[in-house]
Amino acid sequence: MALATTMRPLASLALPQKGAARLLAQFSLALAGTLILTLAARTKVVFGPVDMSLQTLAVLLIAATFGLRLGVATLLLYMAEGLLGLPVFQGTPEKGIGFVYMLGSTGGYLAGFVIMAAIAGWAVDRGFDRNPVKLFGAFLLAEAVMMAMGFAWLSSLIGVEKAWLFGVVPFIVPDLIKVALASAVVPAVWAVLGRKG
Numbered sequence: 001m002a003l004a005t006t007m008r009p010l011a012s013l014a015l016p017q018k019g020a021a022r023l024l025a026q027f028s029l030a031l032a033g034t035l036i037l038t039l040a041a042r043t044k045v046v047f048g049p050v051d052m053s054l055q056t057l058a059v060l061l062i063a064a065t066f067g068l069r070l071g072v073a074t075l076l077l078y079m080a081e082g083l084l085g086l087p088v089f090q091g092t093p094e095k096g097i098g099f100v101y102m103l104g105s106t107g108g109y110l111a112g113f114v115i116m117a118a119i120a121g122w123a124v125d126r127g128f129d130r131n132p133v134k135l136f137g138a139f140l141l142a143e144a145v146m147m148a149m150g151f152a153w154l155s156s157l158i159g160v161e162k163a164w165l166f167g168v169v170p171f172i173v174p175d176l177i178k179v180a181l182a183s184a185v186v187p188a189v190w191a192v193l194g195r196k197g
Helices: 002-006 020-042 055-083 098-102 107-125 132-158 160-167 169-196
Strands: none
Touching: 020 055, 055 098, 055 107, 055 132, 055 169, 107 132, 132 160, 132 169, 160 169
């Protein structure tokens, strides 16, 4: 029983145990997560074909708080909102909406966000969120996979060299900082909760 408790994501502490109330709470959290992702997307610095935003930090923190299933569901809901034409992505509506935008320069990164949430959520579900070193390793892997997917897609649009220079290099240091920040914050929250418990 103690082992099962230590592997629960943060959000599970506030969720009803079962029934319609739990489903409603999960949907509400997912919806709130998409709002956070939208706000993070709007916080941007222009670097080239792909702008830098706070979205990677938001994805990691959502996955760390929600765990694998709810984290991935939140990212899929976010993608569905964008596909339906809602202005939730970084460059919408200026650079297009819906499917057209998703096939643009950020398409690989958007798909990578879902995989990023899956890797980070998987690690959290196994208790990595209690240890900053383990969590950093998991988040770094999630970040690397997301960047590789973004780089591969961007390479097909503008070529390998430009994709590397504009789609990867400018983000290495900022994203490492975001990974370090997220992997420090979550265990700190658990430590505070442990002292209160």
